[in-house]
Amino acid sequence: AQTVTQSQPEMSVQEAETVTLSCTYDTSESDYYLFWYKQxxxxxxxxxxxxxxxxxxxxxxxxxxxxxxKAAKSFSLKISDSQLGDAAMYFCAYRSAELNNNNDMRFGAGTRLTVKP
Amino acid sequence: NAGVTQTPKFRVLKTGQSMTLLCAQDMNHEYMYWYRQDPGMGLRLIHYSVGEGTTAKGEVPDGYNVSRLKKQNFLLGLESAAPSQTSVYFCASREQGARETQYFGPGTRLLVL
Structure with a gap:
């Protein structure tokens, strides 16, 4: 089964600066989709x-x-010019695009982003 | 359009009680999902449905049942609630096609005492 790993439980960034959230995944498939969700x-x-x-x-x-x-199975999210409204939990997710697959999403554990004014 | 709605928003149950969570979507989506979200574990799939009258088990189905009698509704049932089922429950729906965006409801917070 595919797994998604977010190794940073918490991150913080100064307002207007840039932050990168990490995500890696494990799959043997070649066709798939990756998503970042904000909560x-x-x-x-x-x-x-x-x-x-x-x-x-x-x-x-x-x-x-x-x-x-793709080769490294890495999918990081960069947020530029961070705003206070970007503060949230961020989830990385994987979905198979293979036929005969129920195509459900696999989520990482999430990264809590704090934005400092 | 209301999108995906969930009823109720919050509920407290005693161990052994039963309840049903209702999910409704007005986007005519074929696929619907129930997830639970627990601290440090992201979202985990409980059950899903790929069309009216069909349901299937996800990653953590034990203790839950579902029904999809109408295309727009997906019900999640707890027959005998346990404290381990204290969680936030999310419903989601999407069109067919792996590329399609999955839309989530606002969540239901359930506390089992």
């Missing part, structure tokens, strides 16, 4: 960014970008 104190799960494994180009969404290293 603020409201508990609502919000999709931040998505990466298709077959794409070499790293996904970007405004201040959020990823560094996807």
């Amino acid at each position: 603020p104190p409201s508990r609502q799960m919000i999709l931040v960014i998505r990466q298709e494994a077959y794409k070499q180009q790293n996904a970007t969404e405004n201040r959020f970008s990823v560094n996807f290293q």
